[in-house]
Amino acid sequence: MHNTERLKEMFYEVQQCKKCPLHKTRNKPVFGNGLPDSSIILIGEAPGYDEDQTGKAFIGKSGKLLDKILSACNFHRRKHVFIGNVLKCRPPQNRNPEPEEVKTCLPYLLEQIELVDPAIIVTLGAVPAKTLLGKDFKITQQHGQWQLWQGRLLMPTFHPSALLRDPAKKYDAWEDFKTIVIKYREKVDASHACQFV
Numbered sequence: 001m002h003n004t005e006r007l008k009e010m011f012y013e014v015q016q017c018k019k020c021p022l023h024k025t026r027n028k029p030v031f032g033n034g035l036p037d038s039s040i041i042l043i044g045e046a047p048g049y050d051e052d053q054t055g056k057a058f059i060g061k062s063g064k065l066l067d068k069i070l071s072a073c074n075f076h077r078r079k080h081v082f083i084g085n086v087l088k089c090r091p092p093q094n095r096n097p098e099p100e101e102v103k104t105c106l107p108y109l110l111e112q113i114e115l116v117d118p119a120i121i122v123t124l125g126a127v128p129a130k131t132l133l134g135k136d137f138k139i140t141q142q143h144g145q146w147q148l149w150q151g152r153l154l155m156p157t158f159h160p161s162a163l164l165r166d167p168a169k170k171y172d173a174w175e176d177f178k179t180i181v182i183k184y185r186e187k188v189d190a191s192h193a194c195q196f197v
Helices: 003-016 049-054 061-072 099-116 126-133 160-165 167-187
Strands: 040-044 081-085 120-124 147-149 152-157
Touching: 003 099, 040 099, 040 126, 061 160, 061 167, 081 099, 099 126, 120 126, 120 167, 126 147, 126 152, 152 167, 160 167
Parallel strands: 040 081, 040 120, 120 152
Antiparallel strands: 147 152
């Protein structure tokens, strides 16, 4: 089966998923969106209110800030990235994901990564970084440092919601994304234009 076809099949599986109790409180699952063969995959924690209402990833205030960051890097959702989350359903009141929820939902994310086959993985916030790299990972200390995860390059950085809560983190996040642009040029497209790098 072609990767795009399998992603479509997975999309419908996620829509029907009842593997954990979150299916009882969700409005719409959020599979993720973007190019099925993107060079970059961005991974957040879980859908928020706006995402739960629409079924689309990163469209609330955090999503708007993420779009600004991507635009500054000359990356665009429809051309360069696939965006998803560790959890496909919103936890009530946006609480942190429970370990059992992460364990149950993680196979979807792992298969998405395999199917999209990105050159670069970017984790947004502590939850996706700890999910992939281990619970001892410290986002405040280790963001911006390239990690090797299952043979792939992974860059942990802050979640846009953290930047909205604490604007002082914006500088560090921007430095992280500049590093991502440099690596993208090295691994994917040497001619990629970005006026800030």
